Amino acid sequence: MPADQLVQNLESALSKVPLIDPHSHIDPLAPVSKSLDDILGYHYYTELAHSAGMGKALLAKDADPRDRVREIVRFMDRYDNTAQYGWFVDIARTFLGFEEGRKLVATDADKLYDAALKTFAQPDWEAQVFAKTRLEKIFLTNEFDDPLKGFDTNKYVPCLRTDALVFQLHLPETRRRIEAATGVHVRDAATLRKAVATIFMHFTRNGAKACAISLPPNFHPAKFDDEHVYEQMNFHDFQDLAPGVFWLIAESCRDFKLPFDLMIGVNRRVYEGGVYQGQDLFDQRTSLLQYKELFNAFTDVTFPVSVLTSAQNQELVAYSWIFPNVLPNGHWWYSNTPPYITKDLTERLTAVPKTKLIGYYSDAYKLEFVKPKYGMYRRILANVLADEFVRPGALSETDAVALGTRLLRDNVRDVFKV
């Protein structure tokens, strides 16, 4: 069988697996796009267009959406080499009737804009996207005071995002929001415990299946200390407070039996003049060693871990190989392009128990992105399975598809109990 045929067979089989996407930023009350601006306003496109020279005037909130789309498309011939451009072409073809094999040019912007307006206005558009994507469920990212009302939590699975609780507790506004959501006025360790418990109660009662947080490279968790927290509260010093509050969240994950997604490595607002959501970068000098105490203390909490840099993938592989409660999770942000996915996936697949590998998540803001992103991942997964397992004779084609299915779906079900 020719090499390519094998990869095609694997990819084709994997494309039939119904997806459960374990991390996204979908708004369940507005899950699909309304216009092409919702697609191309995604920070991956505004970032690349801006990085390639597009001015910021049309990126302003009140700029005309059609003009913005025209400009972002016009700049595509400067970044049509990127994986992100590939996602857009996939969307244009799958959802907007853009012809296979045609090259996208600046003058396509208006046609696509019009096609999107019409297509996205269909009353069953959300259902169509679910069907074309073979999407079964998708996890959300919910602020701690999200009422979790008005959507099907079986399909849109709530996930408690705790960045604000951990890193912004020193802000009066955060404490006001906590009080509004829980009825608890946080003024010391005891009231903080009570507020957090109330939040977890609310989330788990409403079908939440995970807790999540993103963490800077230099973050170091520290045991929650009631007295210390009380004092810090008065000083409003978040730098000192965050490690302890994080610990308290981990305790709650244990008590409420929720996996705790750690997304490690992002420095916020590095490029101060960057586009919306396009200002964050990283420092490669980070280590999971900083989480040693956490992983040892919470042996009964599952930690699906995402790392921002591929150089840290070997640490993630080794910590997942040794710690029963540490799992590699997806391919995040700056590591979500083909060369990094290929490398990181290959390293994980040959060293970490297969039952612990959560293959991928879309991180999408609009449902239309789930398909092209998973499409990219499946192509890479098919190649890695072919090269590492089928061709060397370690697995049959059928067994390789089963292994791929485990990464795509089975492990998500097992780990998050969905």
Add this chain to the structure above:
Amino acid sequence: MPADQLVQNLESALSKVPLIDPHSHIDPLAPVSKSLDDILGYHYYTELAHSAGMGKALLAKDADPRDRVREIVRFMDRYDNTAQYGWFVDIARTFLGFEEGRKLVATDADKLYDAALKTFAQPDWEAQVFAKTRLEKIFLTNEFDDPLKGFDTNKYVPCLRTDALVFQLHLPETRRRIEAATGVHVRDAATLRKAVATIFMHFTRNGAKACAISLPPNFHPAKFDDEHVYEQMNFHDFQDLAPGVFWLIAESCRDFKLPFDLMIGVNRRVYEGGVYQGQDLFDQRTSLLQYKELFNAFTDVTFPVSVLTSAQNQELVAYSWIFPNVLPNGHWWYSNTPPYITKDLTERLTAVPKTKLIGYYSDAYKLEFVKPKYGMYRRILANVLADEFVRPGALSETDAVALGTRLLRDNVRDVFKV
């Protein structure tokens, strides 16, 4: 010639090279396994089974070995994707008659256990393993007070392991052991020098061909200072003492003309609840720059260096390219899986003089592991030689085999004088 045929030819030719394995943990008085528990009790299997969910009851020392083996095998369908699983299947096929192409299942545990008992009990088992592995010599890891008696040091080559001397000299027990071994009561710099010289004398007289140590990521050697050591002795502070004692060991390597194997990067006991030998991890933030003074001071000591993380391989490549006395050595521990070996080997082979590349060592605890581990390495070596040298026309097939042979055997002979 089809691509695969070339790789097969190279692999086949390389598999005929008699091996000199320059680093292992073989006990020369009990070099081979007595039961399947000796095979599957290897930390790679207990780690992976435990990481994949196996409880620790059966991993206890006094648990029934057959039950333990059954449980580890039962969990294999959770980690049969790993390279380590591949080693076990290779052992089962080569030594225990497990059928080629059959899939290993939980019920095979008893059959394999019985087969192992019978096979390993053969009086010439050790010789059989040597023959099937084409093994000529294998280096040991000997504690400083090892009598080095009762085995053929030409076949089992002694290597002085110095971790205890360097990192545990502050413990009374260590000094007691030194006194028992050397007759020297260490109480200051002069007596320490005398004790170390006595140890090196004992080892070199008994055929030792290397000295070795494993070092934490943040270790920084410092010139041995007689006065400083004397004071520290009194304070029993090993953190401050270790850099200087390490320096003294390097001086002895120079005086006794022994290569000094450095194995850099391991943090001990990171996962406190881990299985035996499955508690150590690392911090990727380490640099060979910490060894600048050492490499400059000891130009006449050869330092075969192993790094724990593949990210540090480029440092190892560059330092080996520049320093005549620095050599890349094997693929250690968390970097001993196919993706890391492939990457690190390719990087070394295209930038470091070929006479300085020590290709591989088994790190094995039982002789049965030498064959599958070297088998994995040879497959990768054959692929890298094909891709980087034969296909681009830089080397003929014959010359590529010669280059591979150099990495597998010739350089071990030249560097360690065996």
Add this chain to the structure above:
Amino acid sequence: MPADQLVQNLESALSKVPLIDPHSHIDPLAPVSKSLDDILGYHYYTELAHSAGMGKALLAKDADPRDRVREIVRFMDRYDNTAQYGWFVDIARTFLGFEEGRKLVATDADKLYDAALKTFAQPDWEAQVFAKTRLEKIFLTNEFDDPLKGFDTNKYVPCLRTDALVFQLHLPETRRRIEAATGVHVRDAATLRKAVATIFMHFTRNGAKACAISLPPNFHPAKFDDEHVYEQMNFHDFQDLAPGVFWLIAESCRDFKLPFDLMIGVNRRVYEGGVYQGQDLFDQRTSLLQYKELFNAFTDVTFPVSVLTSAQNQELVAYSWIFPNVLPNGHWWYSNTPPYITKDLTERLTAVPKTKLIGYYSDAYKLEFVKPKYGMYRRILANVLADEFVRPGALSETDAVALGTRLLRDNVRDVFKV
């Protein structure tokens, strides 16, 4: 079409692109070699020969050049696996009539030495090398007090190298040279500003198209502060002075509209006993985060950035994806071997706008090296274009060649305005 045919087609098409080499150390008054010693005296060969065991006697300045060449060639059978050896064979074949397919042996040294003497003595040798290399222009590395006289600055493009200004301003000798070149006696911030402006004026009037500097791993730029500089001047403390002077150079790049090449990561004189130019190494623990303030403050200065370690390439990719003024530049020094180029190039090509990718520079000291170095790069580029774009159907062969041409030539023209 067979896989290899595609790569050959791409490589052949790319080899026809006239080169503009954006970074070298060519002396425009002596751009080509006079003897084989000029070729093999290049630090890549002296380093590798020395690292492989060659003594330093023949590496001394006053040693006989023919003897030195003989010895370096004699040691080649210890490092004929390296990429650098490949460059030499290419030079021998292209310029010295060494037969295709023959193996280089020690006895070839004299024949090649004689052939070189004769060949390099041809009056039109420089023009021949330009023609055989399809070289159009090449950037230089000029000290701040270079008169920039006696050569065609259209062909040999001046580039202001600022290491001495930034890191050696505390030395009286540097200030003496500044005064000699500019007529300004530097004694405080104002006179320093004036001297630097005079230097930039001199360079831009003489066709300089870039400013450049190499920086140690731990370097952290800081805003130039007139008062601080004045005080530091008195203390002659360059460690504190350098960050501010660097900032002043960046201001001048802005004022004089010159791109500022940053070459990040080198530690000088790590191997103190190393050969000439073969003493520098690195610490992989470096981050572009240290340049956050710089990149934010100088949005109108273009920073083509070279990193010394491949592990830092992901940072370079991400910072170039986000910051409009940050561009990945070539494959520097210890990252200039095939495995690192392949990895780094693939990562850049799938994530950074293609208009921002400066593919390669030779870093050559003699013009004869431009051809083999670019030859190595083009082979890798052809392979990456084939694997990542043509075979997956993303680009036609013609479009892939256009993309490659952009990296090789178009972007150099656009970024440096040549």
